[in-house]
Every structure is written in C-alpha cells, then in structure tokens.
Amino acid sequence: MKENLAETRHLDKPRLHAVSRTAVKPAARPITAVRRKRYGLEIGRLMITVLLLGFSVLMIVPFLWMVSTSFKVNADVFRYPIDWIPDTWHLENYRQVWTGANPFYVYYWNSLKITGLTVAGNLLTSAMAGFAFAKLNFKGRSFLFLLYLSTLMIPGQVLLVPRFILFDWLHLLNTHYALILPGLFTVLGTFMMRQFFTSLPGELLEAARVDGAGYWRMFWQIGLPLTKPALVTLMILTFTWHWNDYESPLIFLRDKALYTIPLGLTNFVEEYGTNYVLLLAASVSALVPVLLVVLAGQKWIVEGIANTGLKG
Amino acid sequence: MKRIHQAKLHENLAGYLFILPNLAGYLVFVLVPILFSLYLVFLDWDYLKGFSGMEWVGLQNFIRMGDDPKIIKSLTNNTVYTILSVPSTMLIGLLLAVVLNRYVYYKNALRTMIFLPYISSLVAVSVIWSIMYQAQNGPVNAALKALGVAHPPGWLSSPSSALYAIIIMAVWATVGYAMVLYLAGLQGIPKDLYEAADIDGASPIRKLLRITIPMLTPTTFFLGVTLLIGSFQVFGPVAVMTQGGPVDSTMVLSYHIYLLAFRYYQMGYAAALSWVLFALIFAITLLQWKAQSRWQNTYL
Numbered sequence: 287m288k289e290n291l292a293e294t295r296h297l298d299k300p301r302l303h304a305v306s307r308t309a310v311k312p313a314a315r316p317i318t319a320v321r322r323k324r325y326g327l328e329i330g331r332l333m334i335t336v337l338l339l340g341f342s343v344l345m346i347v348p349f350l351w352m353v354s355t356s357f358k359v360n361a362d363v364f365r366y367p368i369d370w371i372p373d374t375w376h377l378e379n380y381r382q383v384w385t386g387a388n389p390f391y392v393y394y395w396n397s398l399k400i401t402g403l404t405v406a407g408n409l410l411t412s413a414m415a416g417f418a419f420a421k422l423n424f425k426g427r428s429f430l431f432l433l434y435l436s437t438l439m440i441p442g443q444v445l446l447v448p449r450f451i452l453f454d455w456l457h458l459l460n461t462h463y464a465l466i467l468p469g470l471f472t473v474l475g476t477f478m479m480r481q482f483f484t485s486l487p488g489e490l491l492e493a494a495r496v497d498g499a500g501y502w503r504m505f506w507q508i509g510l511p512l513t514k515p516a517l518v519t520l521m522i523l524t525f526t527w528h529w530n531d532y533e534s535p536l537i538f539l540r541d542k543a544l545y546t547i548p549l550g551l552t553n554f555v556e557e558y559g560t561n562y563v564l565l566l567a568a569s570v571s572a573l574v575p576v577l578l579v580v581l582a583g584q585k586w587i588v589e590g591i592a593n594t595g596l597k598g
Numbered sequence: 599m600k601r602i603h604q605a606k607l608h609e610n611l612a613g614y615l616f617i618l619p620n621l622a623g624y625l626v627f628v629l630v631p632i633l634f635s636l637y638l639v640f641l642d643w644d645y646l647k648g649f650s651g652m653e654w655v656g657l658q659n660f661i662r663m664g665d666d667p668k669i670i671k672s673l674t675n676n677t678v679y680t681i682l683s684v685p686s687t688m689l690i691g692l693l694l695a696v697v698l699n700r701y702v703y704y705k706n707a708l709r710t711m712i713f714l715p716y717i718s719s720l721v722a723v724s725v726i727w728s729i730m731y732q733a734q735n736g737p738v739n740a741a742l743k744a745l746g747v748a749h750p751p752g753w754l755s756s757p758s759s760a761l762y763a764i765i766i767m768a769v770w771a772t773v774g775y776a777m778v779l780y781l782a783g784l785q786g787i788p789k790d791l792y793e794a795a796d797i798d799g800a801s802p803i804r805k806l807l808r809i810t811i812p813m814l815t816p817t818t819f820f821l822g823v824t825l826l827i828g829s830f831q832v833f834g835p836v837a838v839m840t841q842g843g844p845v846d847s848t849m850v851l852s853y854h855i856y857l858l859a860f861r862y863y864q865m866g867y868a869a870a871l872s873w874v875l876f877a878l879i880f881a882i883t884l885l886q887w888k889a890q891s892r893w894q895n896t897y898l
Contacts (some may be wrong), residue, residue: 335702342711366740415620424613444872448631471623501612530719548721
C-alpha cells in the first residue's frame with residue numbers, strides 16, 4: 287500500500303509541480319544553516335518517536351497485563367507493583383479453559399463454522415446481486431435497488447425482535463441457522479459489490495459476450511476476478527463482524543455447546559465470577575490466536591478500513 | 599427484430615436469476631422483519647402468552663415512553679456517552695495521525711500498537727477492563743494511588759463513575775480506527791499545499807489549522823457519522839461490564855431494548871423503542887449532513 291501511494295504521488299508530482307516548483311523557489315540558505323536545521327529536525331523526530339512510543343505502550347498495557355496475569359494464581363492478581371513476568375508460570379488456568387467443563391475449542395469450532403459459512407455465502411450472494419444490479423438490464427432493477435438502499439440505514443436492533451419471532455416460528459431458535467441464514471444476505475455487501483461492479487469498464491464484459499460467453503461465465507471468469515479488492519475488503523469486514531458479534535448469539539443461542547467465542551467468554555464470567563486468572567486465560571484464548579491472524583493480514587485490514595471506513 | 603427481443607428477454611431472465619438468492623434472503627430476513635416490526639410497534643404483546651397475547655394499542659407504546667424513567671435515563675446516558683466519546687476519539691485520532699504521518703520513526707510498528715485495541719473483540723477487552731477497574735485493588739486504582747490520588751473513583755461499582763469508565767474504555771478501543779482513517783485522509787492532501795505554506799513561512803500549527811484540518815473535512819464527516827451511529831448502538835461493553843447498572847447509571851437504549859424484548863418479552867414496546875433508536879440515528883445523520891454541506895460551502 288505504502289509503495290503504491292508513493293508511486294502515485296510521484297506520478298502526480300510532475301504535473302502539479304511543473305509550474306510552481308520552477309517559478310517560486312525559496313532563497314538558497316547557507317549550507318551550515320540547512321545542516322543545523324536537519325540535525326535539529328532529527329533530534330525532534332526522535333523525541334516525538336519516544337513520546338509516541340510511550341503512548342503506544344500505554345495503549346497495549348491492558349493486553350500485557352492480561353497475558354502476564356493469566357499465568358498467575360488468584361492471590362497474586364492484584365499485587366502492586368505489578369510483576370510483569372510471573373515467578374512461576376501457572377499453565378493450569380489454560381488447561382481448565384481448553385479442556386474443562388466448557389472447553390474453548392468447542393467455541394472456536396462454532397465460531398469458525400458460523401463465520402466461515404456466512405462469509406463465503408455472503409460474498410457469493412452479494413457479488414451475484416451486485417453484478418446484476420450494475421451490469422445487467424432487467425425490469426424493476428431501479429426499484430429493487432432503491433428498496434435495498436432504503437433499508438441500508440436500519441440498525442440491527444430493529445431487526446432483532448422480528449427475527450427472534452421469525453426464528454421461533456420456524457423452530458430455528460437455539461440453532462446455528464439463526465446466525466448463519468441472515469448473515470448470508472446483507473444489504474451492505476450487495477451495495478458495496480454493486481458500487482464496485484459499476485466502476486468496472488463495460489467493454490471487457492461486452493467483449494466476452496461477443497465471444498459468445500454466457501452471463502454466468504461473464505460473471506465468474508471475468509467480472510469476479512476483477513473485483514478481488516472489493517471481495518477481500520468485504521470478506522474482512524464480514525469476518526470481523528461475525529467473529530466478534532455478541533448480541534445475536536446472546537439472543538438466539540441457549541445451549542452452551544452452541545456458543546461462539548464471545549458468548550463462551552462471558553459464560554466464563556458468569557460461571558467463575560471472581561476467578562480472575564481463569565477469566566484472563568479465557569480472554570487470552572479468545573484474543574491472541576485471532577490477533578495473530580489479523581496482524582499477519584494487517585495491511586489488507588487497514589486498507590479495507592481506510593477504503594470503506596467500516597468494521598461492520 | 600425477433601433476435602433482439604429474445605436477447606432482451608434473456609438478459610432480463612439472467613438478471614432475475616443472479617439476484618434471486620440475495621433477493622429471497624433479503625425479503626425473508628430483512629424486508630419482512632422490518633415490516634413486521636413496524637406492525638409490532640402498535641401492539642402490546644406479552645410474548646410468553648403466544649400469538650393470543652397480542653393486543654392492538656395504537657400509539658400507546660410511544661406515549662408510554664414519555665413517563666418511563668428508564669428510557670429517559672437511557673437517552674441521557676446515550677447522549678453523554680456520545681458527546682464525550684465521539685469528539686475525543688476523533689481529536690486523539692487526528693493528532694496521532696498527524697504526528698505518526700510526519701514526525702516519527704517506526705511508523706508502522708507504532709500504528710499497529712495503537713490499532714490493536716480496535717481489532718480486538720470488544721467482549722474480550724470488556725472482560726479485561728472490568729477486572730482492571732476493580733475498585734479496591736485493581737491495577738487502575740493501584741496505579742492512581744501510587745500516583746498520589748487518595749480517593750480514586752469506584753469505576754464500574756459506583757453510579758457516579760460507571761458510565762465514564764465505559765467511555766474511557768470505548769475511546770481507548772476506537773482511537774486506532776479514527777487514526778487509520780485520518781492517516782488515509784492525509785495521504786490524499788496534495789503536497790504542494792504544504793510547500794506553498796512553507797514558502798510563506800507558515801508555522802506547523804498554522805498549517806495544521808489552515809491546510810490539514812480543512813482538507814480532512816470529508817474524513818471528519820465520515821468518521822463523525824460512523825462513530826455517532828456506533829455510539830448510539832453501544833451494547834457489548836454495557837452488557838458485559840455493568841448490565842446497565844449500578845442503579846441504571848449505564849442503561850443505554852440498545853441494552854434497554856434487549857431487556858424489554860428478551861428478558862421481559864414485551865415485544866411491542868421493545869420494537870417501538872428500537873424504532874426510536876433508528877429515528878434518533880437518522881435525525882443525527884441528517885443534521886450532520888446539513889452541517890457538513892454548510893461548512894463546506896463556507897470554508898472550502
């Protein structure tokens with residue numbers, strides 16, 4: 287991303303600067319002054335870096351504290367000053383989190399299953415509908431798109447009550463379907479994909495059609511590969527949204543065996559109350575594996591957020 | 599002529615087939631629930647009594663809200679939460695972005711550290727913070743005492759500080775998001791604006807106020823809207839950390855809707871309240887839209 291930006295900036299530069307650069311030039315300063323200025327700048331830059339580093343460390347102190355405390359015993363949780371590196375590492379907290387009565391791997395499996403299916407399904411239905419809205423002429427297209435748009439702003443809270451009743455009626459409460467099914471069709475995803483398909487030049491698809499390709503091949507072999515950036519962004523957004531969603535599972539699920547990670551974590555809070563080391567070991571278990579994945583793909587996430595501004 | 603007609607028909611058919619899976623799901627899981635919810639608004643429905651418990655009450659649900667102290671409390675709390683958290687998140691995010699963009703080494707590493715809370719599960723960070731906020735001997739108050747604060751606040755256990763405790767955590771969790779958006783916005787500002795200002799001998803502060811901030815208006819507007827919408831819908835931290843307590847001091851609309859619908863099973867009243875939440879979000883977005891176009895007409 288950085289390289290790209292630098293590149294585009296370079297590309298822009300000559301055009302923008304052609305006049306101003308040559309026409310107005312600051313009076314040349316004596317070399318020593320320039321050198322002193324640069325030297326001063328670097329000291330300043332270093333100091334600001336150190337300051338910001340302090341701030342950044344402060345930002346991640348809760349995580350450091352979480353990791354360090356999760357290896358302690360309860361008696362040492364609130365000892366002050368904080369022992370950042372425990373004398374003895376108590377791994378039994380993690381053993382209980384992962385192999386106890388409500389093991390964490392069950393929550394991981396549930397979250398993976400729900401998130402994987404919704405993300406894949408949502409990408410497909412959104413891309414197909416987005417393609418049709420952008421590139422195919424059919425009767426009622428504008429009306430349908432307006433209908434979608436009109437519901438784009440409705441918050442999730444409005445949908446929870448009627449969906450609960452709907453799922454109760456369909457006997458889908460307390461099943462993963464209650465979380466997967468609505469996630470397969472999102473207005474936001476359709477809207478995003480439609481915008482992206484609209485920005486694609488029509489000639490490519492036209493050329494394919496002249497060559498005798500059917501609509502499905504136009505979509506699958508030509509359209510879809512070109513929308514990869516939008517698909518990646520949508521994938522990340524829907525992934526983080528479903529992975530971290532708390533309210534829907536809380537409402538739709540009862541059986542602990544069906545719980546997702548956030549719900550499983552709050553279940554620990556309910557069951558073990560002030561057994562803080564256990565809660566923190568559970569928090570580490572909920573956070574760290576995902577954070578590692580996220581950090582590995584940070585480039586795309588930052589880009590996705592910068593492009594759309596949405597977490598979901 | 600016939601061929602063209604056939605092709606047209608073919609394209610229509612393709613359009614419908616492509617849209618069908620999405621449209622079917624949209625109708626069943628979005629549009630019908632929305633319409634059903636609009637109908638629920640006029641009902642008094644104790645869900646435990648089943649469909650026979652439905653009773654048409656007209657606008658009674660909305661009239662009832664006027665003297666529901668919990669709703670008034672929720673509205674106040676939502677407002678305080680938004681007024682305090684949104685501007686501070688944006689301001690800190692902006693400062694971090696400006697500094698990070700120009701004045702530091704190891705930009706990417708620092709960005710990652712600041713961004714980390716935002717990509718973490720809100721439920722997990724709520725669990726961590728609620729332990730850190732422990733009033734008697736939690737690390738937050740231990741540190742405050744060590745710094746010489748004799749009577750640190752009770753944080754989540756006290757009605758006078760619980761909401762602020764959640765706000766502080768929320769700001770901590772979202773500044774990374776504001777920073778990333780502002781960083782992206784900064785990339786879009788043409789460099790020659792600064793070069794021209796340098797020639798005029800403008801100070802860094804003046805450049806920030808006269809170039810950077812005005813040029814970032816679209817980002818600021820976008821951030822304002824998304825943060826506002828998010829802050830009016832805050833649910834997770836309240837549900838995990840306080841359940842609206844102590845004595846309703848952290849009761850917010852979304853949590854109140856949750857309690858009404860899924861604890862007390864008052865579906866009609868809960869649906870009505872959810873539409874109030876929508877109306878609020880909609881009105882504020884509209885207002886911001888107006889304010890932004892005026893600001894742009896005046897200054898840009």
